[in-house]
Structures are given as C-alpha cells and as structure tokens.
Amino acid sequence: MDFTQFYYPDRFIGSIEDYEKADIVILGAPMDYTVSYKAGSREGAQSVRPASWAMETYSSRLDRDLEELKYFDLGDLVLNMGHAEHSCNIIENAISQILEDKKIPFTYGGEHLITWPIIKAFHEKYPDLVLIQLDAHADLREEFFGEAYSHATVMRKCAELIGPDNLFQVGIRSGPREEFEYGKKYTHFYPYRLEGAIEDINAFCKGKPVYITIDIDVLDPAYAPGTGTLEPNGVTSRELFDFFYSLKLDQVVGIDVVEISPYHDLSRMTSVMGCNLFRELALKFF
Ligand SMILES: [Mn+2]
Numbered sequence: 001m002d003f004t005q006f007y008y009p010d011r012f013i014g015s016i017e018d019y020e021k022a023d024i025v026i027l028g029a030p031m032d033y034t035v036s037y038k039a040g041s042r043e044g045a046q047s048v049r050p051a052s053w054a055m056e057t058y059s060s061r062l063d064r065d066l067e068e069l070k071y072f073d074l075g076d077l078v079l080n081m082g083h084a085e086h087s088c089n090i091i092e093n094a095i096s097q098i099l100e101d102k103k104i105p106f107t108y109g110g111e112h113l114i115t116w117p118i119i120k121a122f123h124e125k126y127p128d129l130v131l132i133q134l135d136a137h138a139d140l141r142e143e144f145f146g147e148a149y150s151h152a153t154v155m156r157k158c159a160e161l162i163g164p165d166n167l168f169q170v171g172i173r174s175g176p177r178e179e180f181e182y183g184k185k186y187t188h189f190y191p192y193r194l195e196g197a198i199e200d201i202n203a204f205c206k207g208k209p210v211y212i213t214i215d216i217d218v219l220d221p222a223y224a225p226g227t228g229t230l231e232p233n234g235v236t237s238r239e240l241f242d243f244f245y246s247l248k249l250d251q252v253v254g255i256d257v258v259e260i261s262p263y264h265d266l267s268r269m270t271s272v273m274g275c276n277l278f279r280e281l282a283l284k285f286f
Contacts, residue, residue, distance in 0.1 A: 009050035014057050014066045015073035024069060024104045024286055027094065028076035029114040031087045034150040038228040040261035044274065045076055045108035047262035052275035061245065064283040084113060084149055092117035099125050104286060106278060109258030112139060112151040115213045119158045122254060126209040131158055132168045132201060134240065135215035136231035138179040159187060170197045171218040174231045194235055194243040202248045209253045214277060216259050216270060224273050226265025237273065241280060252285035
C-alpha cells in the first residue's frame with residue numbers, strides 16, 4: 001500500500017511515525033471548563049491538525065522547512081472532563097514525562113489554564129525559567145468567581161511560582177485596574193504593543209531557558225475571530241510574527257498556543273493561524 005496517497009488529518013502535517021526519534025512533540029490539552037465567555041477551545045488542537053495539511057511546510061521567511069525537524073504528534077490528552085484540578089494533574093504528568101524523555105513539548109489548548117500545570121512541570125526542571133506571555137488579558141486575578149485556578153488567574157499563579165520578575169507580559173490590553181497595577185509593579189509589563197519588549201527580552205533572556213505562551217486573543221479579532229474572549233484593538237498577525245522573528249533567544253524549552261475555539265472561527269482562519277505559529281516558531285527556535 002502506498003500510504004502517501006492518503007490524507008492523514010488526525011496528525012499534524014509532517015509528524016514522524018516514531019515517538020522515540022522525535023526531538024519535539026505536539027500535543028493537545030482539550031480543556032475549556034473555567035472559561036468565562038464562549039467555550040469551545042477543547043477542540044482547538046483538533047482544528048489545527050487538519051488546517052496544517054493546507055499549509056506549506058517551507059517557511060519562505062526563515063528559508064527552512066519542517067522536513068528539517070523531527071516531531072511527533074501525540075494527539076490529544078484524555079482529560080477528566082469538567083474537573084480542572086484532575087485535568088491539570090494529567091497535563092503536568094504528561095509534560096514531566098516528555099521532559100524526562102528529553103523532548104520539547106509544543107502544546108495546543110485548550111484554555112489558558114493549561115499553561116499552569118505545564119509551567120509547574122517546567123519549573124521543576126528549570127528553576128530559572130523565564131516565561132513570555134502574548135495575550136490580550138493579563139490573567140493576573142487572584143481568584144475568578146471564587147476559583148483560584150481559572151484562565152483569568154493563570155499568570156498570577158505562574159508569577160507566584162517562578163517569580164514575577166521572570167514573567168514578560170506582552171500585548172496586554174484588557175483587565176481590571178488591579179491587574180494593570182500588579183503588572184506594572186511586579187512583572188515585565190508591555191501593554192498594547194509588542195515591539196517595545198524585544199530589546200528587553202533579548203537582554204534579559206541571554207543564556208536562560210525560556211517558555212513562550214501565546215493566547216491567540218493577543219491578535220485583533222480581525223485576525224483570529226475563533227476564540228472565546230474577543231478583545232478589539234489588538235495587534236496584526238504581521239506584528240505578531242515580526243515580534244518572534246526579532247527575538248534572539250538561546251534556549252526556548254517549550255511553547256503553547258491556547259484559546260483557539262473552532263466553533264467561533266470564520267473560514268478556519270484562526271486554526272490556520274495556529275498551525276502557522278508552529279511552523280514559524282519551531283523553525284525559528286528549535
Ligand atoms: Mn490568556
């Protein structure tokens with residue numbers, strides 16, 4: 001049988017067949033039960049995979065091809081639907097195992113709370129971890145509707161774990177005054193724009209392990225309508241990609257892309273954005 005004649009949409013395009021041989025793994029964390037507005041991001045990873053088959057594996061901008069990388073698509077984690085704490089434990093264990101296997105995880109959400117168990121696992125291995133967050137929202141609340149663990153509190157939890165001085169928050173444009181005050185006081189806080197952060201990030205991250213979390217709603221809804229909590233007045237896709245092209249990071253240890261919600265998408269453009277982020281970021285940093 002000639003398998004190349006079949007389209008294989010339940011795996012990311014270019015995924016190799018053997019986990020052991022992979023340097024990078026793609027996985028989905030299909031959780032969306034603490035979101036405040038529109039649910040649906042549990043199917044984010046499942047929408048990115050078929051979209052990847054319509055994407056060129058060659059990056060003209062970076063003059064590299066995904067064929068140069070060895071990555072394996074694990075599929076989506078089986079989570080304890082509706083139970084955030086159990087689901088976070090499952091995600092943390094999976095990421096710890098991937099790190100133990102000396103592979104780089106590239107995780108698709110899911111809602112932004114998935115970044116909390118991921119950062120817990122990373123912080124075990126890299127105590128000096130730096131976290132770069134691209135997001136419309138600061139996600140710095142102490143609690144949200146009485147819950148300490150939610151997609152609106154996730155960066156507060158991460159800041160408390162790794163130290164707010166190791167958190168860069170870029171593109172933030174929405175939240176209550178208290179979050180903006182906390183951000184300006186304690187984290188590296190770059191609201192509204194991306195380019196102002198570049199030099200500071202490059203200087204601060206020299207020689208350090210860096211994790212990047214991208215909430216797709218950092219983009220203006222015109223560029224990524226398929227997400228749960230839309231915020232107008234955001235950045236363009238070109239500004240977002242140019243930001244990444246300008247970063248000079250020695251050691252990117254992991255990446256996630258969260259809050260893609262395919263039911264709210266238009267023309268699959270947010271899913272297409274999601275798979276393009278893998279290509280450009282993996283080819284740039286790995
Ligand atoms: Mn977020």
